[in-house]
Amino acid sequence: MTSVSVQQGANSALRTTRLSLPVEGMTCASCVGRVERALKAVPGVQTATVNLATERADITFGDRADPQAAVGAIESAGYAVREETTELGIEDMTCASCVGRVEKALRQIPGVIEANVNLATERARVRHSAGLVTTAMLEAAVEQAGYKARRLSAATASSDDQDSERRENEARGLRRSLLIAALLTLPVFVLEMGSHLIPAMHHWVLGVLGEQRNAYLQFVLTTLVLFGPGLRFFRKGVPALLRGAPDMNSLVSVGTAAAYGYSVVATFIPQVLPQGTANIYFEAAAVIVTLILLGRTLEARAKGRTSQAIKRLVGLQAKTAHVERNGETLEIPLDQVTTGDVVFVRPGEKIPVDGQVVEGASYVDESMITGEPVPVSKGVGAEVVGGTINKTGAFSFRVTKVGANTVLAQIIRLVEEAQGSKLPIQALVDKVTLWFVPAVMAAAALTFLIWLIFGPTPALTFALVNAVAVLIIACPCAMGLATPTSIMVGTGRAAELGVLFRKGEALQALRDVSVIALDKTGTLTKGRPELTDLVPAEGFDYDEVLALVAAVETRSEHPIAEAIVAAAKQRDIKIAAIEAFDATPGFGVSAKVSGRTVSVGADRFMTQLGLDVASFLPAAQRLGEQGKSPLYAAIDGRLAAVIAVADPIKETTPEAIKALHALGLKVAMITGDNAATASAIARQLGIDEVAAEVLPDGKVAALKQFRSHGARVAFVGDGINDAPALAEADVGLAIGTGTDVAIEAADVVLMSGDLRGVANAIALSQATIRNIKQNLFWAFAYNAVLIPVAAGMLYPINGTLLSPIFAAAAMALSSVFVLGNALRLKRFQAPMGIESRPVGPENVKV
Known part of the structure; x- marks a missing residue:
């Protein structure tokens, strides 16, 4: 403060x-x-x-x-x-130049570390030193730059509702202005252009109205257009021009004002103009305003469609909850539910918040989170997620997370952050657009002078028409929307596919990867190993060894340990208490059980203990070739048994590997298993490279090895041990069913836990970047080609000049083209065909 x-x-x-x-x-x-x-x-x-x-x-x-x-x-x-991040809603931005000016204003505040402004979402994300920068300072800086700012509510849903309402009001206002402008412009256009195109109409107008009254009528109607529906351009464009920071509104204002002002002079004091130049261009000014309003209306409609993914996610949130208070069940608003409340859920209702089942049982549709259509059984102790759908039974659960802490709120936040991010590909655009509008105004001035000095008679008329055409045809809006709209639609479609981009940069980086490195346990496999073999040495009994080994493994959290303990329980073996437990990560565990020293681990652990595993090598090799992971048990300093566990491969893994190969990627596996087991699994799945016998802290080194030949590597994992590797990789993808630590370290989260999501994420990344490049090519090519044409470059060649009316039509449609192209990503077909399917309101009882 x-x-x-x-x-x-x-x-x-x-x-x-x-x-x-x-x-x-x-x-x-x-x-x-x-x-x-x-x-x-x-x-x-x-x-x-x-x-x-x-x-x-x-x-x-x-x-x-x-x-x-x-x-x-x-x-x-x-x-x-300490750093903080503040999100602001920015109003009155119309083009890429506006984005650059708002960012510049925010970055000039002492204490601001980074400021990113998004034209499509109309939001700014500012990272700053806590205590040094206040919201009031940020808002003041934005307002000083000529725009409006407001701090966004921490509650995602409410801020989205505010944005939706504001955008709907804006769209409604644009439609109303367009209708009024069109009704007023049509007579002007017919009177002027009809007279040029239809000789009989020309004679009729002269006979009924006369040339002077025709001009007066056009003046009245055009004045109503410019200072009625068109006043919005002058209110924003003129102050921006006076501040020395012109934007697209300034271009429209200057262009229409020039055509209108010249026409007013030609109508009321024609004697001050050179002979033969007293022509009126009221229709140009009126049509320009109407066409640009048409473009803005279509643009607003398309923008609304780009944010549908967020709206769908927000729509998953329940509005109320049935909470048990003082012995009775009350229906209360969601924002009044607190942690610890007991909530009752009926069949067909949305689960309002996250919690743990305390009574009853049911099946829950979690497709909005996992993408899996099969309902999941929920009983006492099971976790439930807000926004999912209760199918058959009724149950009560105790609330564990509310508000911004729920899984759904976090998903919405991740999608919003990804949609508001800037990709490296946008850096050039930002540099160009900051100077684009001043450059266009300079080009228009130069066009006017060249035509005035070197143009044919009447030179003043030619100079005016071509200068206005240059001002009107330039479209910084298309450049500003080219990247953010594609990101919005692409990340929204990704969320529907169960892919969350935590960092927007990953959307571009993922497109460039050539190697996919996969952790084995929990990623390629189900992460639920089963004990398949236990071969005791001579002098040791199967059940005796299993009882001692299971006792030691009760202290371990490793999935293999759980498999051994589960096998002992299935055989009704009594598991004794232990003491002096010790674990060596990547090697094994040991403890005292009923006075006996028991050690369990990999062959390297036995070697470390001074034991020779040669007698078990044939059995271990055979087990490894079957894709099983061999372990050894030593009791009181003697090798007692070789144990094998197998972690079943996920049913969808082979299909996912084929899809990655189809995308032209090399697939690698990183595992702590011995080389024989790892090679067997790799052969079974068609994996290209293997890094075996990797210790937990060795995954980073393995990734560096894969990257040593210039390859860009993506790593896919799910466990706590994977967090460093996820951070080290060029792109880290976390299986969503894994730990929070892993997800925090990742760039991309696969909510379904299905490896097929990796292929979907990469394919969508490629499609999105391709879409962005198409938009950027259009935006730059449009301006690079049509501005010279508007300036009259073709006139010396074939006598072609571009009317300001056609310039306005081209400008209005250019940004609509960019938005329309971005919206094609909504129809992106996932190569692996899995996606979240939020249940529609027709299927939900609220």
Whole structure:
């Protein structure tokens, strides 16, 4: 929080600025001292007090207040000021130039680290130092740049409702303005152009109205168009022009004002114009406004369709919940449900929030989360997710997560963040669009001068018409929408396919990968190993060895340990208590069981213990060739048995591997299994490369090895041990059924836990980037080709000139083309045919 206090003395004014910054990384009193000394050394700092308990630094500045210098001093001392992200809704942006100006205004605020503005979503995401930047400062900067800003609510649904209502009002206003403009423009167009095209009509107009009254009527109607429906362009364009930051509205304002102003002079004081140049262009001004309003209306409609994925997700949220309060069941609004409440769910109802079943049983449709159409059985103790659909039975559950913490809210947030992100491919666009409008205005001025000096008679008329055409035909809007609209539709379609892009950059990076590295357990396999073999050494009994080994494995959380314990329980073997348990990651575990020392692990663990596994090598090799994972058990210093577990391959894995190969990708597997087992699984699945016997901390090294030949690598995993590898890979994809740690480290989350989602994600990434390139080519080619044509480049060759009316039509349709092309991604067909299917309202009882 920043506060400023001003104290007046008798002869002078003393101004002080107080600043409170959250400091991270302090652990002791020495840290406090270092931060205080660093702050007191900053010029202008009067006092600096650091509190270890609250982790805050309170600073008082004198006349020379430099908060950014204080942040720099803290960072130089080895600590950090906590960062925050603020989201703003931005209004009145019309083109890519607006985006650049808002970003520039936000980035100039001291303490702002990064600011990204999205034209399609009309949102800004600002990353800044906490305590140094306030929402009011951000809003003021945006308003000073000529736009409106408002902080978005933390509740995704409410902010979406606000945006939807605002956009609907905007679309309604555009439709109304378009209708009025069209009704007023049609007579002007008919009177002017009809007279040119139909000789009989020309004589009729002259006979009934006369040339002067015809001009007066066009003047009245055009004035109503420009200062009625067209006033929106002047209200935004003229102030932007006066600020020295012209935008698309400025181009329209100057172009229509030039045509209108010239026509007014030609109508009322024609004597001031050179002989033969007193022509009127009222129809050009009126038609330009009407056509651009048509383009804006179509654009608003298309924009609404680009955000349908978010609307569908928000629509999954229940509005109310049946909560047990004081012995009775009450229906209350969702925002009044709190953690710990017990909620009752009837058949056919939406589950309102996340929780754990405490009574009853049912089947739940979780297709909106997993993409799997088969309802999942839920009994006491099972987790349920808000937004999913209860199918048959009735049950009660205790609420564990509400509001922004629910799974559905997190999914919505991830999709919104991905839709609002900027891809590296957009960097060039941002640089060009910042200077595009001033360059167009300069080109129009140059066009006017060239035609005025070198053009044929009447030179002034030619100069005016061509300059107006240049102003009107330029379309920065198409360039601004080219990338964000494709991202919006692409990430929305991805969510329908059960693919969540946590980072928008991954949408582009995934397109460039050439190697897919897959963790074996839980990714290729079901992650539920089963004990298949136990071969005891001479002198050891099967059940005796299994009892001792199972006792040790009760302390381990590894899936293989669970399989061994489950096998012992199936045989009704009593499992004894243990002591002195010790685990060596990547090797094995050991403990004391009923006075006996038991060790279980890989062959390298036995070697580490000084035991020779040679006698079991033939059996281990045979098991490995069958795709099973051999382990060894040692009891009291003697090799007691070789044990084999098998983790069944997921039914969809072979199909997914084929799909990845069909996309031209090399598939690699990373596993801790021995080489024989890993090779057997690789042969079975058609995997190209294998990294076997990899320790948990060795996955990063394996990825670096795959990348050593210049390949870009994507890693797919699901466990805690996978988090470093997910972060190291060029793109990390986490199986959504895995741990939160893994998902946090990933760039992409596959909600279904189905490996086929990887092929879908890559195919969609390729389709989206291809779509973006098509849009960018159109946007740049359109302007590069048509601006010179509008300037009259073809006139010396074949006498062709572009009417401002046709220029307006082309400009209006250019952004509509970009939006229409982006919307094609909604029809993207997933190569593997799995997708989330949110249940429609017709199937849900609310």
